[in-house]
Amino acid sequence: MLHDVVIAPVVLLVGLALVRGGVRGPVRAALLVAGALTTVALPVLLRPGRRANSSVVPLDYPCNWLVMLVVVASVRAVRLTVRMFGDRRRRPVG
Secondary structure, eight states, X not given: OHIIIIIHHHHHHHHHHHOOGGGHHHHHHHHHHHHHHHHHHHHHHTOOSOOSSTTSSOSOHXXXXXXXXXXXXXXXXXXXXXXXXXXXXXXXXX
């Protein structure tokens, strides 16, 4: 439900507003993955303070969430760069 009401429209609008040309789809895909990661992490990210029992949430979820967002953005940037340079090499000169 959250995806259909919030994440999908935000992804489409951001992709439409920020990106032009042939990279709109890949950017939207990366935004969709980031939105899904955020949706899964929200309960832990919004929890108030520390727990009395540290084994309930033993990992540093905010840090791991940020790392995963950086990984998603990096993978997408590398793939777009490889695609752009690959397209330039294939174009005939003249």
